[in-house]
Amino acid sequence: MATELRVHGVNGAPAEEVLDRPWVGRVAGDTEAGFYRPRPETHATTGPGGADLEAYRWGSLTSGAAARAAWLLLLPFTLANVTVWLRPPAGPGGRAVVRGLCRLFALSLTVTFVLTIVGAAMDLVAWQCASPGTGCMAGRPWLRGLFTGFFVPPGRRLALGALAPIGVIAVLWALGRGTWARYESFRPAGARPDGDGLASPTFWHGRVPVGRLRALHIAVALATVDAVLLWVLVRHDRAGGFAGVDLGPLSASAARAIGVLLGVLTMVVLVGCALVLLTRGMMSRDAPARWAGSAVRAARGTALALTAASLGYALLPRAPWRATGALPGYGRLVTWLFAAQLLVLAALAVVVAVQIGAARRYGRLRDPLLGGFGTPIVGSLGLGLGVAFSAGLTYRVADYLDRAASPSPADWARPVARVRLEPPLSFQWAALGFLVGVVVAVLAYTWVRTVTMPRLRAGARAATDEDFPGGRSRDPARAADIDDAIVGARATDHIGGTVGVAWGVLAVGVLAATGLALAGLGPVQLAPSGSAGADLLHALTTAGTYLINLTALALVLLGVQAYRHQRVRRVVGVIWDVATFWPRAAHPLGVPCYAERAVPELAHRAAWLAGRGGVVLSGHSQGAVLVAAAVLQLPADARPGTAMLTYGSPLRRLYGRAFPAYFHDGVFGELAEAVGGGEPRWRNLWRRTDAIGGPVAPGGLDVRLVDPLAFDPPPGDRVAPAIAGHFDYQLSPAFAAQVTALLDRLRRPDR
Template identity: 40%
Template sequence: MELLVHGVGGTTPEKMLGDPRTVRVTGDDTAAVFRRAEDAGPPEAPDDATTGGRSRGEPVREAYVWCNLTSGNGSRALWLLLLPFMVVNLAHWMRPAAPDRTRTVRLYGLLVRLVALSLTVLLVAAACEVALDLVAWQCAGATACSGRHSWLAFLSPAGHGWWSAPGRRLALAALVPTALTALLWYLSHRTWSAYESHRPMARTPEADPNAGALASPGFWYGRRLGARLRAAHTAAGLLTVAAALTFPTLRHDHHPALLHTLGLLLGAALLGWALTVVLVVCRRGRSEARLDSRTDRHLVRGLPLGALALLLLAALYAGWSRPGRHSAGRLPGDPVFSTLMLIQGVLAVALAVVAYDLYRRDPDPRAAMRGLGGPAVALLACALGGVASGGVAQRVADWLDGTRSSLSGPPVTLTWQASAIPPLLVVLLATTGLLAARVARLARVERERVRDQHPGEPEDPARTRAIARTRAMAGLTDRAPLLLAVVAVTTLLFGAAALTGSLTTGLPPARAAHGADEPVRIAAETAQALGSWLVGLGLLLFVTWGRRAYKDASARRTIGILWDVGTFWPRAAHPFAPPCYAERAVPDLTWRTATWTERTGGRLVLSGHSQGSVLVAAAAWQLTPATRERVALLTYGSPLERLYGRWFPAHFGPDALAALHRDIGPWTNLYRRTDPIGGPLRVPGEPQVDHEPLADPRAYGRTPEHPLPAPILGHSDYQDDPAFARARAHLLARLHPGLPAQRPADREGEEPPD
């Protein structure tokens, strides 16, 4: 049998199997295995007792369709707004390979979890800044601003209503960040139940240490850590809202002494509970060596409930009547955002030190950025969170106040962060220009190679240029580490400059540059204005793209591709990241492969394209050694080494792939030089895994076999290449041809399917 697994973007079982009539063998509407109707047999027959494929001398083919795990629902397009959480979760899995440095590996995971926790606090603090400071404190407290927005009339002091008291306005506005935190908790809990709660097959751990964590029984079941992190991040969000209510009010409460004392006690309780949250995040990482189904029920329930109780007390404390209090200026938010920015920078630098220490112990020349990819990605996540927070705050302030300058505006730190976007874009455009020049040079070199590969054929300059340009563009994938390095270094430098500028001047960039030279002043004003508009435009494009996905299937598939790549890994660092589809797909493939081989004793080829090749490799790691020997791998257009091996060396590095090659049955990998995603696996050992590069296009000019111009396929249509059928037949021939026949318990008179 051949079990086909599609790649990014998804497809239909009819297209995978080449037949308009398909039936579902097992699975549900989210992910399922399909066969052609003629291979399925009568309804009363077991799914492995079929004859359709054998009558043609071919293996029975099944298609595992998992696209609905990522792009089936249009509402999932709005998960683009959780991009910083997804990015920081990737940083957890990008550490260098260091099997003998257990403590350092744990420290790496701890630092990433702390960065992820700071992002949650940053998001909720930004929501508090918009709702509590800009809307309830500044705009509702200023008659000129509230008069322009009728929906704020009941909060205005001019109306002398019950909600016009500053503390009560703050308590009411706190519902917005509280609802945001509750929504994130709900989405995290709901998606875990829908996608990640499927238990893998129970088995003993691998004896081979080189097999890596992907062979561990508990790798694809992070229930315990997920529940702990979800409780801790929810509590952190609620405590952030409570702190936004308590500490500004405490600054006002010097008299009467009773309220001041209550405020001090409440502030101490908030700090103590926040320390508990940090300890919970630091206390335990992933437990992969065994299938851990515990949930720490008391901790999971008690941590957010305690934070919610403190939030209610903070709302009562802030809303208590204080006749002499009025809103002026802005709430003290600058120290919060400056401290968060400093903490994130220190954590990113510490993470880089730890990652380099891991890398130098066992250097891998193919690892991206010399093992510093994880810290760079973590820094990028912090930059995305900070820039989005600053841009949204600035845009809301401009919308509320216009050009009348009746509001103090957002904290200076956020304005400086948003102002860093234009110079960062200039650096990115310059780097893109350099990469474009490199592509042009590579294309000229490739034109000579194309001519040399087709001697004696009439020269077609346009055809030669098209092939050479496609090969050169495909090589850009290998330059991604350079682009990320430039972004990370630039982000760190501009972030440090923004933090220094906000702390030293205490003014927005445009006002801080008033006394400077004319070019400096114009540059500062332009950066501040463009920064807020660019972030607002980016968020508008995200929301528009998400709304379009409800009606446009092609847009939904495009968005799904982003999540296919970014959400393969479990939520080990941030529980509010989009769900991991592999925690459903890998157990599905493992169960199907193991149960079919046990029932039939037949030969099975796991055939994966693109991201599907990563899934079949992960499923093969989860099989028992005895089952693994009876399974062959056929990968094509595979990013296993080119992307995953370079960016995630601890899990897909050369040692891990070599260990899988030793334990699995025969393995063949197909690739093209024009493919921007797939590539050779470079797995050491015999027999060789990598097939020679497939010709693309299959014919340079017109031939009797190709009377019309053959297309340049790149990453698609590998199964249509004649080399695919030859490779599959070769694998089946090499896959233990002397295996015993089907067991007596199966249907009598039938041979085991191939």
């Protein structure tokens, strides 16, 4: 008996809804990703064409417990990972350059994350607030209790403060190992020489490379903490920090030498990890160098040893010294790191531009999303969010500690005696820039609504009149509703230019702000001290810090609601499930890739069903992408018993435009060949009102469904059929007809 195996989309619908049966039972898999069939006692276990019904429910891999909403706070890591996959088509050399730059950029985001915790714990709390005489600890016994007795000297305070970023790194390490075991541990059956294509089994096997990446990121994260700590201590000690202090068996010169040695070794770890990350032997999925595993373990072990030694060095007794101002070197480090990240993104933009030109000359790129510059644009979005989150956290901690005297030196009639902590200057620009970015985003959205969408209305009216002749004269309001649905669907194809312009405007502003920060100028310094302009800039900067925190809180709440309410999940699930579809090839600490489990599991089940009467893989929305990836993984003996039905499919409309190196005409041709060759057993259903799905390939594969099913109310009803848009394809009579036709093809002796 043939089987129709349905795979749901981003809405994570329950199996009962996917199968349209009230009682179902799991026949394979587990609660997070399982295969379900109608229970036999319902006597309704078959679907169109008499095939057995089965559903693959994978939604819990990206949702489930509301606590997973915390993943959204690591959104910059996830965006950094997506940059690798957004590249235009290129040869092996071009791929290697883009991958290397993307991985270097992703590593820098880990440093940004660590420096944020370092700034809050070591700079604001341990160095500035805990300094005796500041008054910052007044009325805070918990803080005064930490930095008392043995931990009064600045060096020891910094050692105590360093435990916070080290603890956060340990949590990320444990979290990364947990997701590694649950997602990337599904081993492939074989391998190809090149694991870059979707058809390669190693494409979905990330356990080993993700493990290597994670070890390198953890090593760099720990070394970053060590570098900040040692910079302050060695700088002080070389100026006589051990003068007149009894160091036991150590002399002052020996102690200074130890500090310098630790600093040199820390820099060796940082530079070495960055260089090793760029080598092909380290990051290859198919043929890693023999030394790769040993090298990353050595780097991580060395970083752990250096962290322990650096903390011990910080605990050494020193001559009395007073911590004043901000943590030495920290603010400049944050600013220069941001400048370096901009240079990496600029290099990516240049490389991608060259690759776009070459791909266009050879006809390998057509109508790419964001003009093909998705890699630097999405990377810059990840950087912007990362720096904004850093600024938001830093200023909220500073505001709490200095009782709202932050974020800038503008005097708002506050008491002069109030302690004023000093967050890095670049974070002022980040806060103001985030506010400007929100304004630009609102303006871009307004442009799309007021200019782009009205331009599409004429074409939408023509499409409605084509599908429903005479309907507009009978019910103009009904026709206008259908027009609106078509306009909304087509708008997704026309917003790339607007996003590109907005990105260009923000990029110019970011470059200018970075230059001013490097020159030691903050937003408030752009206007005369005490002037109305300075007050306005102060107010805008402050508003930016609060807006960042509100945004972070909104992301968490949105994630919680997305897991609890299907309607909210439909809104956020599209971008979220697209981003987490791709393996973690750049950043190992981002959201895990659910396809690492779903695709091999779906391919295994489909191959088993293909040998037991045949299988129609039926995928909606993101499920269509999983189905396509699974078909490319099928063994040769299972392909003759496999057919494919996709509907609401983003294969070409989204994936083909955003990820042209992995979804293109060659891949679609390989899919058609896998399910029948010259007469493929593949049909793709789409609607004009669908904002996500669209046609995939020529040659009779695409079947357009008219939406709604009818213009007027059917006989016996006073309500006209609803506009379905992206959903409810299974309710269309054409759906059952296409499943039946594919089943007939599978049952033919010649297939």
